[in-house]
Amino acid sequence: MAESFTLRVCFRKMGRLRHLSHLEVARACERAARRAALPYAVSAGFTPRMRIAFGPALPVGTAGEREYMDLVLTRFLPPAEACAALASVTVEELSPVACAYVSGKERSLAAALTIAEYDVHLEGGISHEGLERRIHAFMRTGTLSVEHKGKQKVYDLAEALPKEPMVVSCEDRVLIRMAVRMSERGSLRPDVFVAAALGPEVHVAVTRTDLLIEDQGVWRRPL
Amino acid sequence: MYEAAAPEDLWSRVEPLLARVERPARYIDREWGAVVPPAADYRVALMYPDAYEVGMANQALQVLAGRLSTLPEVAVERVFVPWTDMAAALRQADVPLFTLESCVPVASCDLLGVTLPYELTYTNVLEALDLARIPLRASDRREGDPLVVAGGPSVHNPEPMAPFFDAMLIGDGEDAVIELVDTHRAVTGRGGSRSEVLQALAEVSGVYVPSLYERAKGGLRPRAGAPARVRRRVVADLSAYESPICPVVPYADVVHDRVTVEVLRGCSRGCRFCQAGMVYRPVRERRADDVVRDAIASLRCTGYEEVSLTSLSTADHSQLEEVLRRLTRRLEGTGIAISVPSLRVDSFTLSLARLLGEGRKSGLTFAPEAGSQRLRDVINKNVTEDELLATTRAAFASGWRRVKLYFMLGLPTETDEDVAAIGGLVARVMQAAREATPKDERGAVRVAVSVSTFVPKAHTPFQWAGQLPTAEVLRRQRVLRDSMPRKGVELSWHDAEVSFLEAVLARGDRRVADGIEAAWRSGAVFDAWTERFSHSRWREAFAAVGIEPSAIAFEPFEPGATLPWAHIDSGLAEPFLLLEWERAQAGHTTPDCTFEACTGCGVCGALGADIVLAGGERHG
Numbered sequence: 001m002a003e004s005f006t007l008r009v010c011f012r013k014m015g016r017l018r019h020l021s022h023l024e025v026a027r028a029c030e031r032a033a034r035r036a037a038l039p040y041a042v043s044a045g046f047t048p049r050m051r052i053a054f055g056p057a058l059p060v061g062t063a064g065e066r067e068y069m070d071l072v073l074t075r076f077l078p079p080a081e082a083c084a085a086l087a088s089v090t091v092e093e094l095s096p097v098a099c100a101y102v103s104g105k106e107r108s109l110a111a112a113l114t115i116a117e118y119d120v121h122l123e124g125g126i127s128h129e130g131l132e133r134r135i136h137a138f139m140r141t142g143t144l145s146v147e148h149k150g151k152q153k154v155y156d157l158a159e160a161l162p163k164e165p166m167v168v169s170c171e172d173r174v175l176i177r178m179a180v181r182m183s184e185r186g187s188l189r190p191d192v193f194v195a196a197a198l199g200p201e202v203h204v205a206v207t208r209t210d211l212l213i214e215d216q217g218v219w220r221r222p223l
Numbered sequence: 224m225y226e227a228a229a230p231e232d233l234w235s236r237v238e239p240l241l242a243r244v245e246r247p248a249r250y251i252d253r254e255w256g257a258v259v260p261p262a263a264d265y266r267v268a269l270m271y272p273d274a275y276e277v278g279m280a281n282q283a284l285q286v287l288a289g290r291l292s293t294l295p296e297v298a299v300e301r302v303f304v305p306w307t308d309m310a311a312a313l314r315q316a317d318v319p320l321f322t323l324e325s326c327v328p329v330a331s332c333d334l335l336g337v338t339l340p341y342e343l344t345y346t347n348v349l350e351a352l353d354l355a356r357i358p359l360r361a362s363d364r365r366e367g368d369p370l371v372v373a374g375g376p377s378v379h380n381p382e383p384m385a386p387f388f389d390a391m392l393i394g395d396g397e398d399a400v401i402e403l404v405d406t407h408r409a410v411t412g413r414g415g416s417r418s419e420v421l422q423a424l425a426e427v428s429g430v431y432v433p434s435l436y437e438r439a440k441g442g443l444r445p446r447a448g449a450p451a452r453v454r455r456r457v458v459a460d461l462s463a464y465e466s467p468i469c470p471v472v473p474y475a476d477v478v479h480d481r482v483t484v485e486v487l488r489g490c491s492r493g494c495r496f497c498q499a500g501m502v503y504r505p506v507r508e509r510r511a512d513d514v515v516r517d518a519i520a521s522l523r524c525t526g527y528e529e530v531s532l533t534s535l536s537t538a539d540h541s542q543l544e545e546v547l548r549r550l551t552r553r554l555e556g557t558g559i560a561i562s563v564p565s566l567r568v569d570s571f572t573l574s575l576a577r578l579l580g581e582g583r584k585s586g587l588t589f590a591p592e593a594g595s596q597r598l599r600d601v602i603n604k605n606v607t608e609d610e611l612l613a614t615t616r617a618a619f620a621s622g623w624r625r626v627k628l629y630f631m632l633g634l635p636t637e638t639d640e641d642v643a644a645i646g647g648l649v650a651r652v653m654q655a656a657r658e659a660t661p662k663d664e665r666g667a668v669r670v671a672v673s674v675s676t677f678v679p680k681a682h683t684p685f686q687w688a689g690q691l692p693t694a695e696v697l698r699r700q701r702v703l704r705d706s707m708p709r710k711g712v713e714l715s716w717h718d719a720e721v722s723f724l725e726a727v728l729a730r731g732d733r734r735v736a737d738g739i740e741a742a743w744r745s746g747a748v749f750d751a752w753t754e755r756f757s758h759s760r761w762r763e764a765f766a767a768v769g770i771e772p773s774a775i776a777f778e779p780f781e782p783g784a785t786l787p788w789a790h791i792d793s794g795l796a797e798p799f800l801l802l803e804w805e806r807a808q809a810g811h812t813t814p815d816c817t818f819e820a821c822t823g824c825g826v827c828g829a830l831g832a833d834i835v836l837a838g839g840e841r842h843g
Contacts, residue, residue, distance in 0.1 A: 016238070017474075019247035024474040031255070031472060031526030034557075048558040050528075061242055089526070091253055 017093035022057035035089035041072040055109040063207040115212040123203040138197035160188040230331035240312040248475035249275035256471040260298035266332040270302035272347040280479035285467040320354035329355040338375035342728035343751035349743040380681040380788040383735040385433035394456035429456035442785040452792040469524040481529035490535035498680035504826040508837040511542035538570035541838030547578040580621035590629035594644030619659035627671040633691035646706025676722035684803035689779040690726040720758040726776035732787035737768040796825030
């Protein structure tokens with residue numbers, strides 16, 4: 001088999017482009033790789049495809065500051081060069097943050113990334129006052145039952161949220177900072193949690209700020 | 224003149240609506256290749272009258288945007304029709320229709336250009352005008368309203384939509400849009416009124432100003448200054464115009480999501496039902512060098528995974544094999560596919576099959592249109608069964624496992640024998656396909672059969688024919704179904720009721736506009752979307768305004784009668800069309816002038832154009 005190099009790209013999905021779906025982001029990233037003329041590898045078979053893999057999907061409407069994809073290249077290109085090439089063919093709202101090579105034997109992003117950190121911005125001038133108390137009171141209820149496509153799913157809050165959510169005031173806005181554990185059984189959506197804790201009338205804008213690998217209790221970035 | 228305030232950026236009012244609608248990527252702009260419009264004196268909104276994912280495929284608007292943006296102080300933006308959920312959200316939040324790039328009200332633009340791709344988009348135009356808060360009818364528009372101009376294939380019978388447009392541009396737009404904008408700016412620049420603008424536009428070649436024509440005995444009568452007939456515009460040489468190299472690359476999943484390179488315009492095969500084959504004459508090919516250069520440059524600029532060589536009949540291009548050989552070599556190992564739509568059975572050669580079969584295989588579609596040789600001669604589809612079978616063998620031997628065949632029901636002179644012959648032909652195609660396929664792969668062999676209903680179109684030899692009454696179409700569909708082999712065949716139909724509406728909208732005169740407006744007022748929009756189309760809504764709308772649609776669709780026109788589109792001069796000589804209509808009924812075929820002698824259609828002489836063959840000649 002020919003030599004290959006797995007380039008891990010950290011990218012952002014911001015601004016208006018947070019309204020893109022995961023599939024739309026994936027397709028846009030593939031096209032960016034072609035525009036950047038990166039020496040991407042192509043799968044064998046009847047319909048050859050670019051060898052590219054993504055981290056956990058980001059829902060429509062949610063922004064991401066550090067999202068990831070792994071792109072297999074057929075020859076070595078200095079990571080800074082690859083990153084600059086991608087940056088030159090992407091719009092700011094969906095653009096690379098950092099690039100580095102990882103071992104081809106590394107676990108896939110989808111399997112390795114098990115912790116997601118979020119900032120949930122509360123819209124409509126909600127004050128800091130009493131928020132922490134309400135969040136903590138909700139955490140103490142222990143579980144959250146969510147209906148998804150007609151099925152009930154029950155989350156153990158202590159398991160689903162490995163850190164106690166924090167209320168942070170940022171300029172004149174308030175946000176809830178939280179970490180969510182992702183597993184094969186899915187993960188609790190932060191907007192669903194906030195709606196359950198504070199009521200469905202609260203409008204939120206969600207940003208995934210980081211995706212992390214949990215390694216024997218220690219969290220680290222995949223790059 | 225007064226200094227207009229900068230139009231309001233609506234984004235902060237649009238964005239909160241996005242959480243409530245499907246596919247917000249339709250409304251957010253910021254795609255790769257989207258141009259931030261400059262501050263400009265003159266703003267143009269170009270609209271495709273359907274949802275984003277349909278309209279983004281349209282190349283004509285990309286070409287026109289490219290042309291207009293070369294003008295100083297002109298900004299060009301895109302507009303599509305919001306899907307029903309977004310339309311409801313906009314109305315509820317009291318937000319007007321906006322342009323994509325700078326998110327300003329469409330009504331704040333100087334010009335709204337709309338392409339009319341086919342009849343079923345007509346209600347979408349009214350929906351967009353209403354959302355934009357532009358009066359639906361040109362007669363109700365005031366000085367501050369944008370000039371609303373149509374173009375595209377359906378303007379060849381402009382009448383059903385004529386009251387909704389200030390002007391309609393007939394034919395190739397490359398040069399005409401520039402003249403149109405220049406004229407508009409010149410007249411408003413010297414303080415001219417809206418009616419002065421319209422008078423001036425009527426003098427631009429190819430521009431039809433409906434309000435300057437009034438109904439009179441024997442058709443429409445032009446007022447002073449308007450030409451008796453509006454002559455179609457045609458550009459002589461496509462090589463003189465840049466093809467859009469860096470089009471906008473959508474995020475959303477859109478139809479024809481790929482690089483498209485126009486390889487030629489026009490087709491003179493002379494199929495007698497085909498409007499495009501009549502009104503885009505003469506054939507003008509682009510050179511192989513230009514096609515390859517543009518395809519490679521556009522792939523590089525967009526990052527697409529597929530390039531499509533488009534035209535009415537791509538395999539007729541005199542240098543197609545050279546183009547394919549060069550592109551295949553350049554794209555080796557990239558995973559990028561080359562697709563060639565609109566192939567003809569008789570020009571899909573074995574070497575073409577091999578060339579196309581090397582890379583990723585895209586779909587293979589042929590259009591025999593009729594099942595019997597007799598009827599294929601009537602419609603002048605000069606394709607034989609032997610050619611179809613030979614082509615099928617070549618394709619399946621080169622690795623294809625599926626072929627799609629288009630047929631039409633209700634063609635003039637059609638009998639039950641012709642209908643049943645479709646089933647027999649499909650059976651023999653299936654057999655040929657299986658024989659050309661290795662034994663262990665024969666289970667995968669598929670023949671898709673798509674059957675539409677004949678809709679008589681303006682400026683074709685069949686323009687005098689009426690459509691077959693719908694009940695009879697339904698009966699013939701049953702005859703066809705009974706004749707069709709089952710195994711490996713995927714049979715699909717066009718809804719006969721939809722084809723009926725198409726005929727009404729394609730053959731009608733200006734009175735039909737009232738029916739279109741009534742249908743839209745009762746909720747008709749996105750009629751081309753099967754789940755949205757309501758046959759009864761249209762019937763009721765026509766009844767409410769006193770229109771008998773069956774008469775419009777089914778009644779033939781007498782040769783010599785004044786047709787609703789008589790004031791539109793497509794360049795085709797009426798005696799040629801009549802002769803073709805007579806030859807059809809006698810079952811006589813007519814050759815293609817790009818392979819044989821001139822057939823006397825009249826276009827080249829009337830429009831001052833000529834056939835352009837990149838390779839010098841075509842080989843039959």
